[in-house]
Amino acid sequence: MHEAVVDPRLLPVLLSGYTLSLIVPMLTRLLRQMTGWFLALLPLALFVQFLTMVDAVASGQILTANIPWVPSLNVNLSFVVDGWGLFLALVVTGMGALVIIYASSYLQGHPAIGRFYTFILIFMASMLVLVLADNIFLLFIAWELTSIASFFLIGFYHEKEQSQKAALQALLVTGSGGLALLAGFVGLTAVSGTASFQEIQAHSDLILQSPYYLPILALILLGAFSKSAQFPFHFWLPNAMAGPAPVSTYLHSATMVKAGVYLLGRLQPTLGQSSEWFVLVTAVGAVTALLGAWLCWQKTDMKEILAYSTLSALGTLVLLIGLGTELALQTAVLFLLVHALYKGGLFMAVGIIDHETGVRDVRQLGGLWRQMPWTFTAVLLATLSMSGLPPFLGFIGKELMYETALALPRYAQLLTGVLLLTNMLMVTAALILLVRPFFGPPQEAHPHHKTAFNLWLGPVALGGLALLLGLLASTEAIGESLVAPAVSAIAGGELHVHLALWHGLTPMLGLSGLTLLGGVGLFAVHRRLQPGVVRLDTAVRRLGPERWYGWLLDGLLRLAGWFTEKFQNGKLRYYLLYVLATTLLLVGGTLVFRAGIAWEALTLTPLRLPELLLAAVLLAAVGVVVQVESRLTAVAALGVVGYSIAVFYILFSAPDLAMTQFAIETLTVILFVLVLYRLPRFDQFSSRRTRLRDGVVAVFVGLLMAGLTLMAQSVHVRGASALADYFIRSTEPLAQGHNVVNVILVDFRGFDTMVEITVLSVAAIGVYALLKSRTFHLERVRAEQTAVAEQPSPAEPILPQKEAH
Amino acid sequence: MEMIMALIVGTLYAAGVYMIRRRSLVKLIIGLGLLGHASNMLIFSMGNLVRGNPPLLHEGIDLASLADPLPQALILTAIVIGFGAQAFAIVLIRRVYQRVGTDDMDQLIATDKPR
Amino acid sequence: MRSLILTTATRYLLPLMLLFSVFLLFRGHHDPGGGFIGGLVASAAFALHGFAYGMPEARRVLLFDPLKLIGVGLLTAVSSGLVAPIVWGRPFMTTIWSQTSIAALGKLGTPLMFDTGVYTTVIGVTMLIILALAEEDGDQEEEAI
Amino acid sequence: MIPTKFLLILPILVPFLTGILAVLSWHQRNLQRVVSLTGSALLLVVTLILFQRIDRFGPQAVQVGNWQAPFGITLYADLFAAIMLVMAGLLGLAVGLYSLANIDEMRQRLGFYPLYQILLMGVCGSFLAGDIFNLYVWFEVMLIASFVLLALGSERRQLEGAIKYVTLNLMSSAIFLAAAGILYGVAGSLNMADLAMRLRTAPVGVVTTLAMMFLVAFGIKAALFPLFSWLPSAYHTPPTAVSAIFSGLLTKVGVYAIVRVFTLLFVQDQAYTQAILLILAALTMVTGGLGAVSQYHYRRILSFHITSQIGYMVMGLALFTPLALAGAILYIVHNIIAKTNLFLISGITEWVGGSYDLKKLGGLYVRQPLLAGLFLVSALALAGLPPLSGFWAKLTLIKAGLEAQAYLIVGTALLVSLLTLYSMIKIWTQAYWKAQPEMVERPLPPRGIGWVIRFAPVMLLAACTIALGLGAEYFLDVAQTAANQLLNPSLYVETVFGTFVGGMH
Structure with missing residues (x-):
């Protein structure tokens, strides 16, 4: 069993990114071009820090920190460093350092580079919180923060409409998923009674047997799938490539899109023991893997090729986690690393090509290996790993993949087929990326200057690492210290991982060979097939999920x-x-x-009788008000209504009321006459039918109010008239x-009167203000008129003042 | 008498509602006036209707027979407040007519058009 | 179009009506009347004076700017409520009565002060409206749209 | 230490006296400005003291005029009321400061400052009223002040908006007045504590009918669907300072009143009333959300969102659990601050960008990064993104909704929050991200005193939003206490009837 150790380093480590992001504007002003290097020190330091934790974690410890934040809602700053989290934290910080250095050169001189650093740091810090959070809601908060950071980073070139759209699309898709996720998380915590992943895992029986298991699962999967760009939410990811290269590298291939995969891994022990999970996750993963691979080799834009191959890799990862066997998880962990290394390197390299030549289309590039030797080296290393050639780490990943698939109790052939096909297409894509731009005759587009060190450092380092780790795979450092703890954090229990480049002559080796053959074969003919495939794809796309998104958005609008x-x-009359x-x-x-x-x-x-007569007069006057064509008669009739009411007050023992009513009514009539005689006649605007309809509504309202009056009079709850008695008896003494x-007016309820006046x-x-404003306006108009007196006709009507400026 | 009061209340409300739903600004204001009367009469009929016994405490009066003074006080407040609101509304309508130049409510839709 | 009858009548009417309004104010606590009605009667007097002699004249007779009257009236009303908390430590608007009664007025107390505030406010309010209406600019000119 | 019996009246008296002083200094504009700002600051201080008192000692009541309840008028403040009062104080000061730069000379000369103070007085009075007719009177003073503030300046669009605003709100008043009258006819009392007791013995159907009347009356003020139409017609027409204070406080007074009567008076037929509230809440959310999506005018988007967010508050009430009510209260607080701030920001945006029309705006992310950042804080909070204030309110409501198994409303709430996010992003993209349209070339306003006066309140409110998010535990704790007080009507009754002091005088 794992042993929990409180680690005081964790909180400062996790919050340092946010802190640093706050002072970026100051730093950029101070350090100028050195800012990138300075900022990269943070992820580097964190990377080293996490490396020092590897041994402890490998030996079965888990490091924790727990600080209450909003305990009422079960939201706390509680962190757990276990093998799975630590593994991703290493990826996040390691890639982070390289990406920041790369970006310092890639975006050199861009006026908004400071903002870029700010968001990338916020993103990195959030990503770290995400992978190390033990509190489910803390994970969610970080999850949303990464979405927001991604929004700003995708939209870095924010004046381009395409960037705006892509950023919005990514935010809406992952945001919708986030909402589902939130609901799922609330449900999960409600069922399990805790918000800690560690404890939720311990209650997995409770959750599996709960009637809410399926909705919770569905909601959480929606969240994870949308974040990790699984079918049918995949379309946002290729569009997100509108962001600058460092963003694509870091967020949209190496880290953020892995958040869904991470979450699936994290919850696999809790939710994964059901056939629903198996079917849903595996199927979606498989479809995405195939779809991505199928789409990627038809493209000619290098960044697009990378985007779709990323989709494919994400699908593969989800597929593996869906399978859930120990071997599958082991493969998933390793493949995640493999992919981060080669894809990160490739994105950076393509960024360099774009940066230096201004072109990303393989058709317009050629023979670059001479002109861009470092970039070529990087791409060579990465694509070899991508193709799964020994001795690269990619080879080991692929071998494991086949081993996993072949060992499956169910659907072994089917899934082996899927993986085989996917990998073949990956090989083709790798070859396209390597061969077409770098070999063959040089084309028009060529690099304008020598590639800066900051630029090629990252991709070369990553490619080198892919090679180095492959060579070192059989040592303890990789299998036992990195992969095994990660797998055991997911699968539970202690396990051993032994990786090796050479397993002997196995079926896996055969499949690897087949993969290569198929991939190379397809590469050989891909140029001829491409146009047809693209046509087909365009046709299918018309019905694809991206169109659903469009329809939804249009429909909503x-x-x-x-x-x-x-x-x-x-x-107003409708209101x-x-x-x-x-x-x-x-x-x-x-x-x-x-x-x-x-x-x-x-x-x-x-x-x-007198009261009846009075009532008759009143009702008749009301009739006149409603029917009459002349406004003055209407006003007079309204006066009659008011005076009749005053007489009612006299008759029914309310002299004060009567006096006031008389006075007010008189004043109102005077006001009406003073103000309204300058208004136009009553105009009959509405048709007979409208009037009839309004009449019906009015009658119903009248009936309702009369009914309410009678209802009130038919109820006698009142302690007789306690208030009236009190007032009458207390007034004198x-x-x-x-x-x-x-x-009552000046004493018992004098407060009301004070407000009334x-x-x-x-x-x-x-x-006063309404009437006086006219004077102000007229004064202005007169002033304007004298000012423009010479000009015969003022061209523009003078706008009224808008606001004080 | 209660039924008559209910009839008056109902009629006043119906007439008021009918008038404020016309398109003419002037009718709108008249409708608001009618609604004010209607509410007052409604409150008035909430106290028991007592004839000739105003709540004035004179020598030898039977305290139990007096009209309920509280609704009266409430109506007084309501009348005054209603007058304030109505005076403002009347002048507002005049200003609208001055500035917009129409009496037809259906023309006053500029602020609701999405831009 | 000032009528001679109106001007002559108003000359005597104004003081009489003002006196009557004060009478209404003071008697309100015991008989129908009170600050509100009193204030209305007083304003009617000023308004009549204005119709007879023109609004500038009414403004002159009024002595105070209606806005000032409103302010002073409200201040009087709220001050009457503040007597109890400040002097006696009782809740706001608790009434305080003098022990002795004064001829023709009866006992003095904060309710009377309050009603005086109402009276003043009502005069200010009515006169503000009437004067503003009477002094309004004509309809002929177009304002800016 | 101020005795509670005086403290409770101060949130009314401070703006009242300030308003009177402003009337008396009508022609000295600078004096008026000083008076108004001082009064607003004082109001905040007073409400904070009151809040602290109630937080420590529980609900307080005072009988105005020292007349024993239910004969006189009662002022009552529990924690919910105290929270709302602090909000009024905070906004009063923030918007009051902003108005110094935003309100033009003509409006100042026509009485902006007195009206502003009287509006605050009406709002505070409504929060404190413990008497249903007194509440009506407070509503009226608030309303008439808002009428005048809305129309002040008499621009054409203002007048057009004002007609609708005035008419529909007078309808609301008429219904409220009738309801109060019938309530007196049925139960023979006006004091809310007294009514709470008396209505327990009244026929349930009659009480529910009354409840519906109050719901319609307050629903108009709160801008519930389908009674909301006046709001999007009017709120975008006056100067920003006026829009801002309206958006922050007025509809919330309606919500406050709904919460008050449905927790204190109308608790007899809960299944029925809660179901109606729930339906209205859902429809209100959706309507407002859709309305905002359809607009291209900065302030109209914000106006429609007022409506949509009222739905969330009513949802909390309709669920009627302690957590849900706490969520509603948290939501109100969060929304008041964020929404007001957005209105203020819209004003600054217009000031620097020359328009409220999103199509004519642009380029402000580059030219005004501080403004853009401040917008983001409030906009993202409004959309409920963590860890800002709106997230906690949303989380609380969703949790409460799922606990109450009200899945439909939870789903609606979540979807509408997506609409909110969408429309906030629309503003962001159009006004800040997008390149500046070429036709509008405006020099940037100088960073003088006008700049400070505009930005200071916005920064203050943004800081509040952030504090509300990071310190959510404290605020949630307070909201839960307030909710528990609301769900315990007998506390209200005991407080009102137990604090009579001094006997007969």
Whole structure:
């Protein structure tokens, strides 16, 4: 069993990248061209730091750190360095150092190089957190941060529309996956009761038996697949190559896209023991592997070839993890390293070619081996590893792959076939990359100057490493110290890994030979096949997932436009209709179906003639207001309504109300007359049908309000009229007054009145401001007119002031 | 009488709603006025309707027979607030007419057009 | 088009109406009336004066800028509520009554002060609206669009 | 130490007195500016003290006029109210500072500062009201101040927007007033604590009918679907400072009121009311999200997002678990800060870029990196990206939703957050990334005092967003306490009826 040791180094190590990213702007100003070298010291130091942890981890320790962050939500800064995490941390930091050095030259003189460093450092730090997080939500946070960093890095050339689109696409695809992942993680923690990967792993039975297993699995796979560009989400990755070469190297081949693979590995022991997992992960991986390989050899843009071959490699990795056997996991770990080494080198090398010649199309390149010897060396080493030739590390990876496939209990032939085909196509792609630009007759495009040391250092180092590690594969350093702990972190238990270049005459060796033969064969004829294949591919693509994305996005935009047009058409009467309809539906529905009026409980005051007459006058006046064509008559009728109400107040014991109503009504009428007589006549805008329809709505609203009134009167919950009694009985002794209403207004509820007069004051200020603004506007217009008096016609209407400038 | 009050309340609301849904600015403001009256009458009918017994405390009055003073106080506040809002709205409409030059609400859709 | 009757009547009406408005203000605590109605009556007086003699004249008789009246009125109202917390340590707007009563006014207390604030505010509000409307620029000229 | 009975009224009195002083110094603009800013700063101090008091001693109530509840007017503040008050204080100061540079001379001369203070007063009063009619009155003062602020300056688009804003909000007031009246008719009281007790014995159907009335009335203010249309019509028309304070506070007062009445008063028929709230929440999210996607105008995108995010807050209420309510509260706080800041940033963007139209903007990532960075902080927070404030709010809500097995709303919430991300990226790409369109050549404004006044509040709010994200535990803890207080109506009743002091006077 593993032994957990708290390691105080971890937190500073993991946060150092963020810290450094903050001072980059200052550094770039200070160090100028040396910034890259300086910044590269950090990943280098971290790389060394992680190397020192290798022995401890290999001996069965796991290093941890745990600092509470948001414990209420089970989110903590808890980290675990086990074999799997450490393995990726080494890749992340090692590649990081090389990429930063490379970029310092690749982007030399670019005005935004500082921003590049900032984002790349944020990315690196997030990636480290991602692979070393023990807390599932911490992983998620880092996961999202890498997506964001990727967005900015893909869109580094942000004024190009293509970059903008690619960046958005990558963000939306991985972002959607991220949301699914979040839901899946929340579900996973809910089922297992913990957010620590270590503990979740211990509860795998609980999860497998949970009814929520399948949705959780599906959600998490969505997240992992979209991040690692698996079919059908793969399309964002080739487009992401719009970013500069260091970004493609680092994020989109060596590290970020491996996050999904990492996560699958991390969760394999927890979720992987089901046939659903096996089928889903393996199938998706296999499809992606084949698809990537198939697409890659048809391309002529070197970066595209690399992009699709990366897809293929990612598919292979996912396939291997889906298989889940010990051997498969061992292969996955090793192949991850193999791929990072050769693909990283190739991306950088292609970047150099692009940088120096301005061309990436193999058809326009040739004979570069003489002019770019270092780049040639790098590409040679990398492609040989990619083709799986001994003694490169790639050879060992491929042998293991076949060994894994052949040893499978199920589908052995099928998967061996898939891998064989994939690898053959990889060989072809490798040959295209190596032969066409570097050999043959020199073409028009040629390097403009000597390749800088910073540029070729990375690819040559990586290619050399691919060779060196292949040669050293049989030593303990690789198998026992690196691969074995990683595999055992996934598969659990102690295991031994022995790698060797020579296994004797095995079926695997035969398959390797076959791979090479097939690959070379296809390379020989690939130029003739290409046009046809491209046509076919274009036809298929019309139905492919990238189009789905386009349709989804277009559909969304159209839906949004249509919906907004419908609901936000600018016409107030529709807005009012929505409000009224909602009221009728919610309030009316509830009243009718859940409340009702208790007719028998209504206490009715007997009718009297004067009141009836008054009511008749009031209703008649309302009728006039609604029907009349003249606005002055309408205003007068409205006044009659108001005065009738005042009389009601008199009749029903409310003298204060009556006085106020009279006064206010008079004021309102005066205001109406003063203001409205300058407005146009009542115009009849709407058709008869509209009016009828509005009338129906209005009647329903009236019925509803009348119903509510009666409903209220039919309920007698009130402790009789406790408040009224209190006011009536306390007014004299406690408030020293006799007019209860007035005492309520100035004392019991004087606070309301204070606010009320504030409302009034604000309204008056509003009236004043509205009217005065006209004076201001007119003054301005007059000033403008005198200013342009000489010109017969002002060309432009003068804009009103927008904001204070 | 309660039924009559309910009828009045309902009619006022119906008329108010009908008027604010016209396209004419002037009708809109008249509709708002009607709605204000409607709410006040609604609150008024929430107190028991008492005839001729205003809540004024004079010698020898039967305290139990007085009208509920609280709805009255509430309506007073509501009337005043309603007046403030209405005064503002009236002038606002006038300013809209001055600046836009139309009385037709359906013409006032510039702010809702996506740009 | 000032009518002689209106101008003559207003000369006597203004002081009378103002007096009546103050009367309404003071009696509000016991009988129908109060600061609000009082304020409206007072504004009506000023408005009538304005119709008779022109708005500048009304503004002159008013003595204060309506905005100032609003401010002072609100300040009076809120100060009446602040007496209790500041002087007696009681919650905001707790009423305080004088022990002795003054002829014709009855007992003095913070509610009266409050109502005076209401009265002043209402005058300010009404006059601000009326004066602004009366002094508005004509419709003839076009504003900038 | 200020006694609590005075402390509770101060968030109302400070802006009120400031507003009055601003009215009295009407013609001295510089004095007004000093008064207004001082008042805003004081309000923040007062609300912070109040928050700290309530955080330590629990909910507090005070009876205005010393009249025993339920006869007088009660002011009540629990932790939720205190949080909202602090938000009002914070925004009051930030936007108040910004307005010094943003509001032109004409608007200052027409009373911007008094109106601004009265608006703050109305907002604070609404948060403190413990009486349903008093709440109505606060709503009105807030509303009328917002009417005037919206129309102030009388530009054509302002007036057009104002017509819709005024009409629909007056509708809301009419419904609110009717509902308050009927509530009095049914239960015979206005004091919310008293009502909470009385409504327990009322017929459930009647109470639910009332609940729906309040939902419609407050729903209009909160801009719930399909009652939201006034918001996108109006919020983009006034000066930025006005948009910003509106977006930060006004709709949230509506949400606050909904939360208040649905946790205190209308808890009888929860299955029914929660289902309706849940449906409205989902529709609101989607509508706002779609609206934002369809727009190409900086402030209109932001306006539609106000709506969409109200949906999340209502979702938290509808789920009605402590965690969900805590999530809603956290969401409100996060959203107030981030959204206001985005509006302020939109103003600066217009200031340096000359337009709110995304098609006419561009190149600001290169020319104004600080501004672009500040935008990113708020925009990414709004989209719920970790580790910024919005992520924690979203995570809490999603967790609560999954625990309550409300999968549909969780799915909707997640999808809409994608729409948010999309529209924020749209702004980013168009206004900041894209090259500057050639037709607009503007010299950059100088880095004078105007620059400082604009950027200082934006930086302050951005810092708050970051702090909210990194210190999420503290804020979540507070939100959970607040949620537990909300879910315990008897605490409210006890606080209101237990604090009467001094007997008869």
